[in-house]
Amino acid sequence: EPEVTQTPSHQVTQMGQEVILRCVPISNHLYFYWYRQILGQKVEFLVSFYNNEISEKSEIFDDQFSVERPDGSNFTLKIRSTKLEDSAMYFCASSRTGAGANVLTFGAGSRLTVL
């Protein structure tokens, strides 16, 4: 069964450092997403990406965040200057078509700890 792959599985960083989280979506999927989940809280939408541009973003996705598809396979989330409150599990997801009726496949997540 095809899967979404995320690296690293766990990253520890100092406050103010830049972090890049990487994702390899399923190969024939066209829509890509980042979600995050702070420990004990709900899964929060960050951003969706289609055709090499951001389709939607939430209030959480401020200027400190950026996404990129640098090549044909990777999809990255960059946090420019991490804050303590960025500590969370970050999930990448992909889907064949636009969300809603279509099924998102999620990766296993990248746990980010900001000290």
Added chain:
Amino acid sequence: LAKTTQPISMDSYEGQEVNITCSHNNIATNDYITWYQQFPSQGPRFIIQGYKTKVTNEVASLFIPADRKSSTLSLPRVSLSDTAVYYCLVGDIGTGAGTALIFGKGTTLSVSS
């Protein structure tokens, strides 16, 4: 996107059937109903999706009444490994770019032996 309401938590015992109901009073004509399951420290995983009546797969059944204002996820004969958070999401077909799926708090199902 239609707002959904589901119980915060449910308890069950191994071998029982569990039914989790989700209310979505403002569901639109184009909206589908999708359920995801999430285990601790893992990403959500698709369980089942439907538009109307009943859908069944190897994992669960989804019952949707004619007015579509609610839906019920049915898990037959649960086991300890079914302990997870279950999310009900409602979204439209979407022609493309970004109809973001918004997760609620979900229902935490605890299965005991």
